[in-house]
Structure formats: C-alpha cells, structure tokens
Amino acid sequence: MRGMAGSRTYRTCAIVLDKTKLKETDLILTLLARDGREIRAVAKGARKPGSRLAARCELFCTVDLLLAKGRSLDVVSQADLVGAPLGAAPTYEAMQRASVIAEVASLCCFEDATDPFVFSISAKALRVLGSLQGDCPHMDLLVAAYVFKLLSHVGYRPDLSSCVACGDPALAFFSASAGGLLCSSCASSVAGAEAVDAEAVNWLRALLPLTFDELVLQHVDTGTSNLLLALSHAWAATHLDARLRAMEFLLGR
Numbered sequence: 040m041r042g043m044a045g046s047r048t049y050r051t052c053a054i055v056l057d058k059t060k061l062k063e064t065d066l067i068l069t070l071l072a073r074d075g076r077e078i079r080a081v082a083k084g085a086r087k088p089g090s091r092l093a094a095r096c097e098l099f100c101t102v103d104l105l106l107a108k109g110r111s112l113d114v115v116s117q118a119d120l121v122g123a124p125l126g127a128a129p130t131y132e133a134m135q136r137a138s139v140i141a142e143v144a145s146l147c148c149f150e151d152a153t154d155p156f157v158f159s160i161s162a163k164a165l166r167v168l169g170s171l172q173g174d175c176p177h178m179d180l181l182v183a184a185y186v187f188k189l190l191s192h193v194g195y196r197p198d199l200s201s202c203v204a205c206g207d208p209a210l211a212f213f214s215a216s217a218g219g220l221l222c223s224s225c226a227s228s229v230a231g232a233e234a235v236d237a238e239a240v241n242w243l244r245a246l247l248p249l250t251f252d253e254l255v256l257q258h259v260d261t262g263t264s265n266l267l268l269a270l271s272h273a274w275a276a277t278h279l280d281a282r283l284r285a286m287e288f289l290l291g292r
C-alpha cells in the first residue's frame with residue numbers, strides 16, 4: 040500500500056504554542072494552524088543535542104510543517120522556520136507576555152474546528168509584541184487588548200455601553216461574571232466586581248475598536264496597563280472557565 044503514503048501527510052503553516060517533553064528525546068508540539076485548528080504533533084528526536092527540528096520549532100515562532108497523520112498524535116516529518124516574531128534573542132518580559140498569548144490562543148482553538156481569525160490575530164499580536172521589547176506597560180496593554188478581542192470573537196464580548204444590570208450610564212465597576220460594566224448600586228450585589236474610574240472605562244472601550252498598532256502608540260502608565268491586564272484575566276478565566284497559569288504568573292498571583 041505504498042501509494043497510500045501520500046494521503047497520510049499534509050503541509051501547514053502554524054504557530055508553536057507549547058512544547059512538552061515526551062520520552063527521552065521527543066517533544067510534543069501544540070500548534071495553531073493557519074486555518075485556526077489546534078494540532079498536537081510529535082517531533083521525534085527533537086531533544087537530541089543539535090537537533091535541527093528543535094531549532095526550527097521554537098516557541099511562538101511560525102513554522103511551515105510537513106506532518107504525517109498518526110493514530111492519536113501527528114508526527115512532524117519536516118519543519119522550516121517562517122518567522123520568529125520576538126527576534127533571535129527575546130527578552131524575558133516579551134517571553135512572559137507571549138506565553139500568555141499562547142495560553143489564551145490554545146484555549147480558543149480546537150482540533151475539529153477551523154477559524155482562521157484565531158491564527159491571524161495571534162500572529163499579529165506576537166509581531167507587535169516583538170516590536171516592544173522592554174516596554175512593559177505597552178506589552179501588557181497589548182495582551183489585554185488581545186484577550187478582549189479574541190474572547191469577543193469567540194462569543195464573549197463585554198458590554199461596555201451602560202450598566203449591564205440597569206442601564207445607568209454612570210459606571211464605576213467591572214464584573215466578568217455580570218458581563219461588563221456596572222453602576223455602583225448594582226455592583227454592591229455582585230461579588231468580585233472591580234472598581235474602575237472614568238479613565239479605565241475609556242481604556243476598556245478603546246481596546247476593541249483600536250488596532251494593536253494604534254494601541255501601542257497611545258500613552259499608557261503602568262497602573263492602567265496592570266488594571267487592564269487584570270480585568271482581561273478575569274474576563275478570560277471566567278468565560279473560558281479555565282485557569283490561566285501564565286497569566287497568573289505575569290500578574291504575580
């Protein structure tokens with residue numbers, strides 16, 4: 040059945056979201072394919088010293104892959120580096136934020152569902168992140184915007200127009216479980232609602248319509264970017280119903 044071999048392989052471009060060790064020398068790659076599917080594949084021998092496969096499948100890079108269909112996991116037969124958005128020597132700060140982007144991306148992609156937007160927004164966020172080496176407030180602003188944009192795309196868009204409970208335009212709290220902004224009186228009966236001032240409300244409203252490139256040109260201070268990051272964490276953890284360990288680590292929790 041030699042002729043069948045061709046149908047068992049396929050080529051795709053993908054972002055490397057995660058790498059975990061398998062056996063002595065292998066790696067399992069979690070990949071976000073260009074069509075938005077999640078692929079889990081084995082890179083055999085990738086942990087042997089001097090493995091070319093490992094060098095071409097670095098975290099957060101875009102790779103062109105030839106994969107062989109396997110029974111449970113696919114197998115990487117060839118890999119070519121297409122893009123290293125964080126550059127050849129990424130800073131620790133950039134790697135931390137990229138880990139959060141990859142973590143949220145992996146919760147929003149599935150083996151059996153295509154959604155090219157997930158690939159394109161993740162690739163774009165990583166590229167812009169790579170241009171911000173060392174600029175932590177803008178990196179956090181970018182991550183917060185990425186989380187709210189992607190979550191909105193997959194069906195969890197915050198209501199930022201008026202109080203989600205009563206429609207009052209005077210807004211003073213944000214609650215992920217309530218679905219967005221709240222007035223003071225409604226917030227008093229919502230556990231875990233976070234106080235937000237008028238500036239934070241304006242920032243939240245800017246995250247969805249502005250592009251990443253536009254956002255990183257805005258002036259933002261560390262307090263504001265920390266708050267937006269924390270709110271994006273609450274939003275993602277609540278609506279994806281998952282623990283976000285890289286995000287918790289970035290927030291110092």
Ligand SMILES: [Zn+2]
Pocket residue numbers: 202203204205206207221222223224225226
């Ligand atoms: Zn209200």
